[in-house]
Amino acid sequence: MRAPFNPWEMACQQLDLVAGKIDLDPGIHAKLRSCKRALIVSLPVQMDDGSIQVFEGYRVQHNLDRGPAKGGIRYHPDVTLDEVKAMAMWMTWKCAVVNIPYGGAKGGVICDPSDMSLKEVENLTRRLTSEISIIIGPEKDIPAPDVNTNPQVMSWIMDTYSMGVGYSAPGVVTGKPVEMGGSLGRHTATGRGAMLVLHEAMKRFKMEPAETRIAIQGFGKVGSSLAQYLDELGCPIVAVTDISGGLFNQKGIDIPALLEHTRAAPGGLIAGFAGGDFVEDVETANRQLLGLEVEVLAPCALENQITTENAHQVKARMVVEGANGPTTPEADEILQSNGVFVLPDILANAGGVTVSYFEWVQDLQSLFWDEDSIDRELTRIMTRGFHDVMEIAEREQCSMRLAAYMLAVNRVANAVRWRGVFP
Ligand code: NAD
Secondary structure: OOOOOOOHHHHHHHHHHHHHHHHOOOHHHHHHHOOOOOEEEEEEEEEOEEEOEEEEEEEEOOOOOOOEEEEEEEEEOOOOOHHHHHHHHHHHHHHHOOOOOEEEEEEEEEEEEEHHOOOHHHHHHHHHHHOOOOEEEOEEEEEEEEOOOOHHHHHHHOOOOOOOOOOOOEEEOOOOOOOOOOOOOOOOHHHHHHHHHHHHHHHHOOOOOOHHOOOEEEEOHHHHHHHHHHHHHHEEEEEEEEEEEEEOOOOOHHHHHHHHHHHHHHHHHHOOOOOOOEEEOOHHHHHHHOOOOOEEEEOOOOOOOOOOOOHOOOEEEEEEOOOOOOOHHHHHHHHHHOOEEOOOOOOOOOOOHHHHHHHHHHHHHHHOHHHHHHHHHHHHHHHHHHHHHHHHHHHHOOHHHHHHHHHHHHHHHHHHHHHHOOO
C-alpha cells in the first residue's frame, strides 16, 4: 500500500535535493528544514443552533530572515499541521524567488465552510484572529486569502485585530476589499502572474496563443482569473474542472460567459453551464483533463494532483502550477523525463504574494496606487522572476523547479549568513 501523501515530507525532500546541488552549509540546511514557529489553536465557535463546536487551527511561520512572515489562511476539512508547515516553507521560497522582502508563513483551520452559515464562518474567523493575534501583525506576520477564504474573511481579521490593538491596522492582512485598504488587482493577481510567466515561456518557445490549448484544474480565485487572462491573450481554454465536475469543449470554452455563470451560481461552481460537454464525476473529469491533448495544463486547485499514477498520461507540453504543490517530486521526474516544461508553483503563483506586498506597502504609507501602476510593477517582477530562473535552468541544464529552488534557497541562506546565529 502506498504511504499517505505528506506535503511536509515533500517540501523537505525538495529542499534536500537543492541543498545537495548548491552545496548548502549543513547548519543552514538544518535551520531551513524546520519551521521557526507553529501555533496550534483550539477554536470554540457558537453555531447558529446555539451549540458550540470546537475547531482546530494553525499558524506557522517558517522563516523570518528576509523580513516579516507572509502567507494565506486556508479553510478546508483536509487541513493538517504538516500541510500548513509545507505551505509556509513554500511561501519562504516564493517570496525569495521574486525577491520580495518577506519570510514564509501559512495558516489553516480544519472546517468545511460550505457546511457553515456566513455568521458561523465570521465567528470562526474572529476567534481564530484573536487566538493567533499574539504572533500576527503588520510588522510580524501578515495573513492573506487561500482556499475558501476571501476579502470578507480578510475584513473580519482586520476588524478583529484592530479592535484588539485599539486602532485601525489595515496592514495586518492583505486581500482586503479596496474600500478598506485593499489593493486594486489583488483578487486576480495570482492568475495574472501565472499568465505572465506562461506568456514569457510561450514567447521563449515560439508558441502562438491561438494554437496554445489550455486545460485548467480548479476554477476558484486562481483558476478563473488565469482562464480570464489567457482567454484575453487569445488562448483557447478547452477544459476546466472544479469540485462540481468538468467542462470540455475542443473549440474553446466561452470564458466570459462561464465567469458570468459562476458569479451567479451557488458556491461559484461551473456545473450547469451549457457551453460544452459536462462530466459530473470529479475524479473522472480530472483524469480526463490531465490526459488531454493540450499544449498547457494548469493545476489550480490543490496539492498532490499530478502523481506517479497519472504523470505518464500528461500529454501537455507545459505545466503551469497555479496551485501550491500540485506535483509530487516523483511525478516531477516523470514529467521531466517526458520533456514536459514545468513552471513551478513557487514562481508561477507568486503574483498573489507580489500584489499582497504592494497592498501592504500602500497600507503602511496610506498612499494608494492606480491599476496601471500595479499591473506594470507586477509584470516587471514576474517577468524578471521568469528570466532569472530560466537563466539558471539553462546554465545548470536543470529543470525550472530546481533552478527556482536554487535561486530562492541561496537568497535565504545568504540572509541567514549575514544575520548570523543568535546569541
Ligand atoms: P479557491 O478556493 O478560490 O478555489 C479552489 C478551486 O479548486 C475551486 O474551484 C474548487 O472547486 C476547485 N477544486 C477543489 N478540489 C478540486 C478537485 N479535486 N478537482 C478539481 N477542482 C477542485 O482557492 P484558490 O485561492 O484559487 O487556491 C487554489 C490553489 O492556488 C491552492 O493550492 C492555493 O494554495 C494556491 N494559491 C492561491 C493563491 C491566491 O492568491 N488565492 C496564491 C498562490 C497560490
